[in-house]
Amino acid sequence: MTHRGYRYRPTGPGVRNRGFHLPQVPDGAARAAALTVGAGVLLVGAATLLRATTQDHGVRDSAPGRTSRQSFHGAYAVTGRSVTVNRPRAEIFAFWRDFANLARFMENVERVETRGEQSVWTISAPAGATVTVRTRVVSERPDEEIAWQSTEDSDIDTRGKVLFRDAPGGRGTIVEAIVAYRPPGGQVGRLTAKLFQKEPAIQSRRDLKRLKMFLETGEVATSQNRKAA
Amino acid sequence: MRALTFQGKQDVRVDTVPDPQIVNPRDAIIEVTATAICGSDLHLYDGVIPGVMSGDILGHEFMGRVVETGADSTLQKDQRVVVPFTISCGKCFHCVKSQYSACDNSNPAEKQDLTEPLYGHALSGLFGYSHLTGGYPGGQAQYVRVPFSDIGPVVIPDGPEDEEVLFLSDILPTGWMAAENCDIEPGDTVAVWGCGPVGLFAIQSALLMGAHQVIAIDHYPNRLALARRLGAKVIDYRGTRVLEALKEMTGGIGPDAVIDAVGTESHGLAPDNVLDSMKQKIGFGADRGHVLREAIMACRKGGRVSVPGVYGGFVDKFPLGAFMEKGLQMRTGQTHVQKYAPDLLRRIQEGEIDTTFLISHRLPLEDAPRGYANFHANQDEWTKVVLKP
Numbered sequence: 090m091t092h093r094g095y096r097y098r099p100t101g102p103g104v105r106n107r108g109f110h111l112p113q114v115p116d117g118a119a120r121a122a123a124l125t126v127g128a129g130v131l132l133v134g135a136a137t138l139l140r141a142t143t144q145d146h147g148v149r150d151s152a153p154g155r156t157s158r159q160s161f162h163g164a165y166a167v168t169g170r171s172v173t174v175n176r177p178r179a180e181i182f183a184f185w186r187d188f189a190n191l192a193r194f195m196e197n198v199e200r201v202e203t204r205g206e207q208s209v210w211t212i213s214a215p216a217g218a219t220v221t222v223r224t225r226v227v228s229e230r231p232d233e234e235i236a237w238q239s240t241e242d243s244d245i246d247t248r249g250k251v252l253f254r255d256a257p258g259g260r261g262t263i264v265e266a267i268v269a270y271r272p273p274g275g276q277v278g279r280l281t282a283k284l285f286q287k288e289p290a291i292q293s294r295r296d297l298k299r300l301k302m303f304l305e306t307g308e309v310a311t312s313q314n315r316k317a318a
Numbered sequence: 319m320r321a322l323t324f325q326g327k328q329d330v331r332v333d334t335v336p337d338p339q340i341v342n343p344r345d346a347i348i349e350v351t352a353t354a355i356c357g358s359d360l361h362l363y364d365g366v367i368p369g370v371m372s373g374d375i376l377g378h379e380f381m382g383r384v385v386e387t388g389a390d391s392t393l394q395k396d397q398r399v400v401v402p403f404t405i406s407c408g409k410c411f412h413c414v415k416s417q418y419s420a421c422d423n424s425n426p427a428e429k430q431d432l433t434e435p436l437y438g439h440a441l442s443g444l445f446g447y448s449h450l451t452g453g454y455p456g457g458q459a460q461y462v463r464v465p466f467s468d469i470g471p472v473v474i475p476d477g478p479e480d481e482e483v484l485f486l487s488d489i490l491p492t493g494w495m496a497a498e499n500c501d502i503e504p505g506d507t508v509a510v511w512g513c514g515p516v517g518l519f520a521i522q523s524a525l526l527m528g529a530h531q532v533i534a535i536d537h538y539p540n541r542l543a544l545a546r547r548l549g550a551k552v553i554d555y556r557g558t559r560v561l562e563a564l565k566e567m568t569g570g571i572g573p574d575a576v577i578d579a580v581g582t583e584s585h586g587l588a589p590d591n592v593l594d595s596m597k598q599k600i601g602f603g604a605d606r607g608h609v610l611r612e613a614i615m616a617c618r619k620g621g622r623v624s625v626p627g628v629y630g631g632f633v634d635k636f637p638l639g640a641f642m643e644k645g646l647q648m649r650t651g652q653t654h655v656q657k658y659a660p661d662l663l664r665r666i667q668e669g670e671i672d673t674t675f676l677i678s679h680r681l682p683l684e685d686a687p688r689g690y691a692n693f694h695a696n697q698d699e700w701t702k703v704v705l706k707p
Contacts, residue, residue, distance in 0.1 A: 173411070175411055175414070196427075261411075291431060294427075294430075294431075294434075295428060298427040298440075299427050302407075302422075302423040302427070305409045305410055305423055306344070306408075306423050306466070307344070307390065308343055309342075309426075309427075310423055310424055310426045310452070310465065311341060311426050312453045312455070314338040314339070314455050315336060315339045315341065316339055316340075
């Protein structure tokens with residue numbers, strides 16, 4: 090199966106992108122950074138979520154855009170990871186689709202509650218604080234894909250998707266999670282920055298490894314010798 | 319409980335620490351009845367393996383009695399078990415292929431950050447062997463929390479003494495796998511560098527697998543005598559030119575397979591080793607690769623290089639030209655203990671393998687620091703230390 094990610098190539102200052110609009114950002118420095126970078130993540134519409142454009146003269150390779158040497162700049166940070174889980178695709182999809190389960194393997198997610206069409210994520214932040222993220226599902230293909238984006242009243246502007254496909258050779262299922270977020274200003278922004286900006290790839294890598302552990306072994310490995318108090 | 323803890327370079331102490339508890343459903347708690355100091359513990363003792371923290375409980379060769387089981391453990395209270403030093407989930411891609419020491423799920427996710435940049439992939443979990451492999455409290459203690467207790471521990475029936483089966487935890491399967499990695503054919507000569515416990519078990523295993531001759535290389539008279547007793551021919555590298563001798567002892571061909579059972583802290587005053595020792599003293603990252611270099615130079619064209627010896631970082635002056643031009647193959651890795659332990663237990667029960675000949679000292683756990691110091695300083699006489707908590 091071909092990869093669904095698209096390679097991102099920066100086009101440099103002054104090069105116009107086709108069909109691409111940067112979101113308005115309030116911060117001057119962020120705007121300057123956003124304008125300097127001539128391409129980025131297309132964040133409108135579920136179907137085109139997180140697709141990037143390619144350079145006019147560049148040759149598109151097969152690698153996912155997030156592995157580009159030129160990292161994303163501008164208002165949105167993007168991170169994504171893949172993991173192969175030795176379980177059937179339908180089982181993993183069902184587990185993920187019950188969003189309350191996400192807190193079982195995501196380190197900083199305290200709980201996810203469903204309120205109508207919204208999911209309310211309570212995320213622990215440094216110094217005992219919490220951040221509330223509200224999302225709604227914007228597209229869903231059973232056993233293949235779930236995409237979400239934050240609602241207006243969310244503390245964090247974020248969107249993401251998770252893709253499920255069969256791994257070759259009976260190795261189970263490849264789970265690919267991609268998350269984009271825009272840190273807001275103020276106190277929440279600082280907390281968010283601490284939460285995500287330090288090294289967003291690490292958290293997603295750890296969380297997907299915990300997902301794999303939980304689904305393959307029934308538990309999340311720890312070297313703690315005693316239960317948490 | 320009482321446990322041997324790492325305090326700093328060449329400083330270990332027996333401390334009182336909290337007893338372990340069942341944390342995950344597949345856990346069991348083992349009351350340790352016998353445990354051993356491994357040669358690879360000396361790499362931790364010397365501070366050449368990164369990621370060891372003050373207070374860490376060492377030890378990865380242990381056995382004991384089951385005292386508590388989690389909801390999903392298949393063990394029963396009072397069963398006598400030997401615990402493999404490799405922690406393996408039994409469910410992931412690698413475990414299903416019997417590559418237990420490559421388990422994806424046994425090293426806690428937050429600990430995997432350490433080895434992924436260093437090695438390209440995260441390592442699996444090991445008992446008592448630095449936070450690179452999970453930071454799991456080790457077996458030189460009165461009690462141990464054993465994760466995935468339905469996959470690892472080997473239940474020992476009545477009959478054999480603890481000492482006869484204890485080494486199923488690491489060094490016996492490690493020596494066996496080292497020999498298996500040699501793909502021994504009739505008529506083969508296998509050369510083994512290092513007559514420590516792993517080297518000695520590799521010698522015994524290679525002969526059982528049908529090697530025509532095994533040539534053991536060391537400089538400690540007592541260890542060379544143990545190798546000779548197993549049926550090996552021996553070379554004392556202090557008095558003999560090793561490469562020349564190996565060729566002359568194989569009709570000019572060279573050994574068909576070579577085993578580096580020494581690893582990162584090779585001895586001797588060869589120029590490359592002196593330089594490597596200086597680099598290793600400066601800090602993390604430099605392995606001393608003298609034995610591996612010599613083994614590659616010795617190996618016949620098209621031969622096999624088996625590396626049970628432990629390395630942690632980088633080695634330079636690697637004779638890649640000789641390795642490539644001679645068409646050698648190399649196989650290495652932490653031991654897939656769970657793959658070999660049941661068959662080796664049978665061989666012990668049937669008297670085919672002797673496991674106790676290399677034990678030189680038996681000490682109470684409280685004397686473990688003395689065991690480390692002597693095993694480190696007097697390797698000729700101190701070949702293997704068994705501790706009784």
